[in-house]
Amino acid sequence: MNKLMDPGTDPQEKTRQRRLAPEEREHQIVQSAIAVFSRLGFDASTRDLAAAMGVTQPLLYRYFPTKEALVDRVYDEVFVRRWNPEWEEWLADRSIPLAERLKRYFKDYARFVLRSEWVRIFIFAGLSKAGINRKYLSRLRERHFLVIARELRSEYQIPEPTADSTEEDEVELIWAMHSSVFYMGVRKWIYDLPTPKDLDRAIDMRVDAFIAGVPPVLRAYRG
Amino acid sequence: MNKLMDPGTDPQEKTRQRRLAPEEREHQIVQSAIAVFSRLGFDASTRDLAAAMGVTQPLLYRYFPTKEALVDRVYDEVFVRRWNPEWEEWLADRSIPLAERLKRYFKDYARFVLRSEWVRIFIFAGLSKAGINRKYLSRLRERHFLVIARELRSEYQIPEPTADSTEEDEVELIWAMHSSVFYMGVRKWIYDLPTPKDLDRAIDMRVDAFIAGVPPVLRAYRG
DNA sequence: CAAGTAATTTGTCAATTGATAAATTAGCTA
DNA sequence: TAGCTAATTTATCAATTGACAAATTACTTG
Numbered sequence: 014m015n016k017l018m019d020p021g022t023d024p025q026e027k028t029r030q031r032r033l034a035p036e037e038r039e040h041q042i043v044q045s046a047i048a049v050f051s052r053l054g055f056d057a058s059t060r061d062l063a064a065a066m067g068v069t070q071p072l073l074y075r076y077f078p079t080k081e082a083l084v085d086r087v088y089d090e091v092f093v094r095r096w097n098p099e100w101e102e103w104l105a106d107r108s109i110p111l112a113e114r115l116k117r118y119f120k121d122y123a124r125f126v127l128r129s130e131w132v133r134i135f136i137f138a139g140l141s142k143a144g145i146n147r148k149y150l151s152r153l154r155e156r157h158f159l160v161i162a163r164e165l166r167s168e169y170q171i172p173e174p175t176a177d178s179t180e181e182d183e184v185e186l187i188w189a190m191h192s193s194v195f196y197m198g199v200r201k202w203i204y205d206l207p208t209p210k211d212l213d214r215a216i217d218m219r220v221d222a223f224i225a226g227v228p229p230v231l232r233a234y235r236g
Numbered sequence: 237m238n239k240l241m242d243p244g245t246d247p248q249e250k251t252r253q254r255r256l257a258p259e260e261r262e263h264q265i266v267q268s269a270i271a272v273f274s275r276l277g278f279d280a281s282t283r284d285l286a287a288a289m290g291v292t293q294p295l296l297y298r299y300f301p302t303k304e305a306l307v308d309r310v311y312d313e314v315f316v317r318r319w320n321p322e323w324e325e326w327l328a329d330r331s332i333p334l335a336e337r338l339k340r341y342f343k344d345y346a347r348f349v350l351r352s353e354w355v356r357i358f359i360f361a362g363l364s365k366a367g368i369n370r371k372y373l374s375r376l377r378e379r380h381f382l383v384i385a386r387e388l389r390s391e392y393q394i395p396e397p398t399a400d401s402t403e404e405d406e407v408e409l410i411w412a413m414h415s416s417v418f419y420m421g422v423r424k425w426i427y428d429l430p431t432p433k434d435l436d437r438a439i440d441m442r443v444d445a446f447i448a449g450v451p452p453v454l455r456a457y458r459g
Numbered sequence: 460c461a462a463g464t465a466a467t468t469t470g471t472c473a474a475t476t477g478a479t480a481a482a483t484t485a486g487c488t489a
Numbered sequence: 490t491a492g493c494t495a496a497t498t499t500a501t502c503a504a505t506t507g508a509c510a511a512a513t514t515a516c517t518t519g
Contacts, residue, residue, distance in 0.1 A: 254485070255484090255485050255486065256482095264465090281476060281477085282476080282477065282478085283475085283476080283477095293478095294478080294480095297477090297478065302477080302478085303477065303478090336481075394465080444489080
């Protein structure tokens, strides 16, 4: 969209800055790659990438030794650098009822998930290289799911898990809740279906159903 | 795995039937393609496909005019022909408590979803051609989700939906339940995470939490 | 303003891809 | 067993791909 103007057409010749500082260009490549990969998948050609930013294809190799290195960088950019440390704090803040904390957390999380790059790149990554998501998912489990499980026990007087299997029960039901939010992004960005009219309402209802349904079930399945 | 034995090595020359009846070969191609596409995605090369079945690549073009025709056929084979009409009957059978019906339905559905072809091909399809899943998903909505919503109202005395938005509330919460089952397949076949030790238990808990949580929420959000 | 540095482009390569045409041969039938 | 039909293979093409080397040129510095 930029840097491709016909020099003769542009009277403000100064705006046609074709040569960028390396850090700037690298940043531009990564951002552009996020957009292109999210649309076309990691099979997008390096020529597609270059064209999307108005640059020639071999230039990419000045900044990334291989295409795979760029793919890895994109993944890192989207899933590691965009992790919000506040999420864990919100979930653990006992001055607020757990239902409220969960609503705040999932609404914010949904805002990420409902961006096309997030869902599509996460899924593309999982499909093309098995296990690449594992680090992200184990962080999700340790820092979010296990905190939610603990807070749930604390607020609803659920006994501590004795065996691994009872801890798995808790995590499974939290996975179910989490899935239902993430899957809204899948419905929109992978299935091309409409999003609920009122996103906040959809999440409020999910959390309320979770709070009403999960604690009694956890108690009933104890043993 | 077959039809590639060295003739000199095989004493039972008869077993080396290389030439198949067209219907047989076509069936073999489709089945083989399901396996390969599910592993490598629709970007798998026609040579990969041919190699997987011990046949040369141009032969595929005797049976399918283009690669895309084969892709479409695979999608049809997996998602249209494997639809089980009994699902709708189970859900509507009022001689059984709704919770039981849902458990039976989702357990059977989970058996499909936890096959790698189902999840991976469905997602690959969604990613590569937007909208291709829509027909399947609208059938899911009409024949399963709306039935569940109706049965839920009937069994738990929930008033009929007045506006579209209240019907959307119901469908959203059923989507949430459905997501949590489908996503078990995503976790296994896309993220490469372990499946719950006891799948039936995991589904029982989800359904029980759904039954305990959803009706009160639907009543509370009325208006 | 001249010269050097390095960002960017031009040119090119080998490998892989979907697809077609022509040659081959397995297996049926007379 | 000879001959025919069609299933299958061999050979090949043009387009696309990731990657590299060398030429070019924008910008900085003295």
